[in-house]
Amino acid sequence: MEPVLDWEARYLEPSVPWERGGLNPAFLAWRDWLSNHSGTAIVPGCGRSPELVALAGIGWQVTGVDLSPTAVGYQQERLAAAGCQGEVIASNLFEWQPGLPADLVYEQTCLCALNPDDWSAYESQLARWIRPGGTLLVLFLQTKDPDGPPFHCDIDDMRRLFASRRWDWGxxxxxSDHPMGVHELGFRLSRC
Ligand SMILES: C[S@@+](CC[C@H](N)C(=O)[O-])C[C@H]1O[C@@H](n2cnc3c(N)ncnc32)[C@H](O)[C@@H]1O
Structure with missing residues (x-):
């Protein structure tokens, strides 16, 4: 489960192409649902995305996980500046487990940043992390490009990966159009 890039080095560059500079439109569309629910939420590969603090701001007890110390430090500062509770853990997500399964995972541009050979192990992690009946909000990046990262998340492949024995597709x-010139397809899955 080796990372496909030196992510820390990328965060030391002046800009990174995956950051849109605001909340994902899908997150905004889900915000009413998110505001009407609460509990524990995990954001794997959270990077510097603003959705972690936004989730905390509407009452979710958040845990971000990322390999990059720069991204982790950034999120810790943002949470503190917003006066929000939450933890951000510097770890390889394949080697980390929550103390208890969470109510929600918000997956945004993490799957597409992983080697597709590791996707099955990642799906197993998500299935372990989410309690039965819990929710996976997931954005599948559509690049149509055989190379990556970011890797194209073909929806038929995703339906096989997130199979119906474990996931109920909504x-x-x-x-969501993405600043990289591609788009994401967002789904709300329930853990069976
Ligand atoms: C394309 S970036 C997306 C960041 C964030 N989700 C966003 O929307 O801006 C992928 C992120 O996943 C993190 N990452 C990649 N492989 C990881 C792994 N095995 N464990 C933890 N984090 C990982 C990287 O450090 C990076 O922050």
Whole structure:
């Protein structure tokens, strides 16, 4: 489970292409649902994305996980500045487990940043991390490019990866255009 990039080095560059400079439109579309629910939430590969603090700001007890000390430090500062509770852990997500399964995982541009050979192990981690009946909000990046990262998350492949014995797929996807010139398809999955 070796990272496909030196992510820490990327965060030391002046800008990174995956950051959109605001909340993901899918997150905004889910915000009413998120505001009407609460509990524990994990954001794997949280990077510097603002959704971690936004979740904490509407009452979720958040845990971010990321390999990059720069990203972890950034999120810790943002949480503190917002006066929000939460923890951000510097760890390889394949080697980390929560104390208890969470109510929610918010997955945004982490899957597509992992080697596809590791996707099955990642799905198993997510299945372990989420309690039965819990929710996976997931954004599948659509690049149509065979190379990566970011790796294309073909929806038929995703339906096989997040199979119905473990995941109940919700309704139609939400589409978010991405500043990288690609788009994401957002789904709300329930853990069976
Ligand atoms: C493309 S970035 C996306 C960051 C964030 N989700 C966002 O939307 O801005 C991928 C993130 O996953 C993290 N990452 C990659 N492999 C990881 C691993 N095995 N364990 C923990 N974090 C990882 C990287 O450090 C990076 O922050």
């Amino acid at each position: 309704g139609a996807p939400l589409r």
